[in-house]
Amino acid sequence: MSRANSKRLEFGGYIDRTQSLQFKFNGRDYVGFQGDTLASALMANGVNVLSRSFKYHRPRGIQNRGYADVTSLIQIAGINESPNILASVQPLYEGLEASSVNCWPSVSFDIGSIFGAFSPILPVGFYYKTFMWPNWHAFEPLIRRAAGFGKAPRRAPAGQFLSRFDHCDILVIGAGPAGLMAALTAAKSGARTMIVDEMTQPGGSLLYSKSELEGRFAIDWIARTVDELKSMDHVTCLWNSTAWGYQEGNMVCVSERAPIPEELISRNWKIWAKQVILATGAIERPIVFENNDVPGVMLCSAVMEAVQTYGVAPGTRAVLFTNNSSAYEILPYLRAADIELAAIVDTRSDVELDTVIGKDNSSVEVLLGASIQLVIRAGKRVKGVVVHAQDSSGKEKKGKIECDLVCVSGGWNPSVHLFSQSRGTLRYDDNIASFVPDQAVQATHCAGAITGEMSVAGCLKSAVNTGSKALSRIGIQAAPISIPEVSNGDHTDYQVDPFWSSTAGYKRVKAFVDFAGDVTVFDLKLAIQEGFDEIEHLKRYTTTGMGLDQGKTANVNAIGIIAFHLDCHPSEVGTTTFRPPYTPVEFGSIAGSQTGDVVLPYRHTPMTDWHRAHGAVMYEAGARWRRPGYYQMEGESMNEAINRECYAVRNHVGIYDGSPLGKFIIRGEDTEKLLNLIYTNSFSGLKPGQGKYGLMLNEEGLVFDDGVTFRIDDDQYLLSCSTGGAPAVERKLDKFINVECPELNVIITPVTSQWANATVCGPLARQMLQSTESDIDWSREVLPFMHVVEGIIAGMPVRVFRVSFTGELSYEINTPSRYGLKLWRYLIEVGQNWDICPVGSEANHVLRVEKGFLSLAHEVDGIVDPIDLGHGWMVSRNKNDFIGKRSMEIRRQSQPIRQELIGLLPKDSNQLISEGAPIAPEDKQALSEGFVSACVWSGVLERTIALGLLTDGRSRIGETVLAWDQGEPLSLEVTRPIFYDAEGIRLRM
């Protein structure tokens, strides 16, 4: 054994002493063993202080075990740097590097500990009362720096996070005696079973128990049971996996962590279970007394685990302080670790000493009806305790006992967090002085210590019964299973005295209720005095049970202390609602693999690779599509590229990728009725081959989307909508025909990606297309504006629509996507003779502003109706109804003057104005009359132009208004919202 492992016992523990592991903590080298946690390895090396506390920067060591040890917070360094890891659950591995949190310059000398000296002026809620001038934000950065946890890593971890789904018949949470037994019951009955435990080794409290099952060590029973479970194909065992959230639908979130984070760090499971069995056990409760956070004060279960599981002696001379019978289980462990027991301090007066301590310990001083008042410290470690007791005459006496370890047990808190998250109710059980599950709301069952059952035999029996009940709920007959006999020290007669605190909670007394948030008895008392006497208010005001602790150790003590001060029973105080996550979960674990380039889904057209290869700068185009924004040539600026593309469309030929436009095939005898209901204008009498532009309103009578619909043949229509609006249009149509008007005989098939679209536009578009190998007659007579025709181009099937978004002669050529790239290349090749130019969405935006065409998210911002947009002519007066008709009419009656679409010409013809700039009079800047929806440089007009919405805009044409761009007033002349080819001659050519 390394000399450094000075606290390591010669024998014992479930560690592999043949495999030593080098690790670093706070820059110093240490050695541990395979099977250690970081906490046990540090304890073995005599490291007392692991971190500093949240508020007062007090030194903190190991107090508890597993995820309840909220004071052992450390930061893992390296390529997978991670803050706020609990040392008690971090498996040790070769090369691990970790450091303390919330301290500077070091954990042993921390400047922040000065806050402890100022604690009388920093009580609970002090920041609400103190930092009011000039305002809270002036102080916030300093306070956040001074109080806190670890530091968020500056770079992304090298490893990967994943998330996945699963389903099972029975999900067992917790692999202690009850969990393993319940899982075995379910698995042997043939149910698909999953069992989850937060620790790397299953077994729970049995791992450090001296109980024997079926005449063998508990550890043997664990191994045999786990082997049996793993041998069954229909069983999944997840260790080192925390069930951290219990959602509706009996869905449980589980974070599975890699013991050694390398390529994969963690995987988040979403598990839907037909039945859930909570076998989450119970967490030992501290007792509140002065300085109860000094390193060396540990819960009995943590001491037992240190000795039995890791072969570490956490001290040399101990005092046991308890209020319940289970604490006496520690005695053989102390003997085994050669830890001298200086005294037993029990708050109860009626303890049968022979029964609980046995004859071997008869020399130990036992103080009944006594309590520890204060821990005396030397440096950063326990040196002794001050005990209050009564002598035989009932007279109070105070005594000092020297020790370096205080073993505390305040009873057990059933781990009811997940039950509460499932919306199950809790009740206070006087027998265990804590809360237990009461009424389940989902398919949830509880087994073992969570129900308040504290004996191993009782837990096993409860597990079999619960497992059988859960199985019967899903129609599975439980297979016969024998319950192992428990011998040797099973704790069958648990008794507890509800003793919460030995201090009255004076101002300077540091008696901690919540170690994670540094909440003291004084804080609770003060909050009650200030009127916070409801538990939910107290929780929020004091932060008790919030943060890392999540009520694991703090809640019941806090409730007991509150009840004492309010002079009521703890059941009358009640509990707060537990919320996910049960333990800290990395954001990465929740995000899974959805990071970096795939943080959001993205969509490609068949031509995307071509665009990229030709200098396209890709833009998000809505509905997850990425489209070319502009094609930048070498040495060209963005504006130059856009101007070049606009010039091509206005003067010869441009081509753009219109594939993402939403497309739906509509069939059925009521298609015309549907179109007349969803559009404001009439679609009656549309002949095959014809199309129409339409405006869609929402139920509030506001413009929701626009697009064109063509009648392809007698019984087939193609509805086209905006790219970004396609998912919403699909949902709206679906809802409309399935929920609101199910009587409509209509069938809708979304076909957006079925078709690739290359749109050829410009005055020479027809000439260019006439030179393609095609059977299509491109003439205006055969294929006029707003018509569709099917045909072949260069052997590829196409459907050509005469629609224009640029104001020029335009052909939207659609082909099945498999031909998309081939068609695009062919058109580019043919178009060379006409100087064809690929065009991006930026140029499209300029061209449509010149024409005053509408754009979603610019002019159509969710608060305008067709009349506002100057499209009153599209609102049919002959139709009885369409979606939004009544709402629009009612609103217009009460609000005749509204913001209307107008054109704007900056007085300075070179001035560009930010989109969104408010329009307001100079003397009433706060009274916005509208805003600039789009402003572009128009090459064809050689000036800047803009569109906007202005109150009563159409009657103000010719006026000069002010747009406020970043506080600067800019003069604009109000015009009609069309700047180019107002008669529409060019697009109808």
Add this chain to the structure above:
Amino acid sequence: MGYSVEITPMDQEAILDVRCITPLLDDFVARFTMEDSPDTDEFFSFVELKILRLGPRRILIRSSLNEEYQIEYRAVSCNSDPQNLSVVNVSDLYLGIQLTGTDALEVLAHAVPLNLHEFAIGDATSTAIFSIAGIVTRFDEESFSLYIDRSYFDYVWYRLHICGLKDLNDHG
């Protein structure tokens, strides 16, 4: 240990999306697959069909791409009520990905929230694949096919490969 799974793109298929108002669908399928139809022998001699039932009002008819014309023609011919039953060629809408191997189910469980343990051979369903609408079918114990909107193919392909990376521990 990496997952034992092969993730491969599938050849493009001919796919018809048939939607209708019940009970027309059953009649249509019966006519479409009717053995005593005059041209049945000729049709089935070169067409290998797979019909995926996605619900009471929707099926997908799959075949190889070079049979696209034949199955579309037959579907249109068998459609006695085109006003109430819609046949749409969506061969270019979907691209397929196949997962094959002993861990195919494990990898797929990263993508879809379905209960794959109860997803029998021959089953097909519309579901979310990495939160994107798609279709999953199981065609044997260790093989699944995903049909994804072709515009999302790269995204789904990339994410599936990350999921195939590595197992965290021995799940028993």
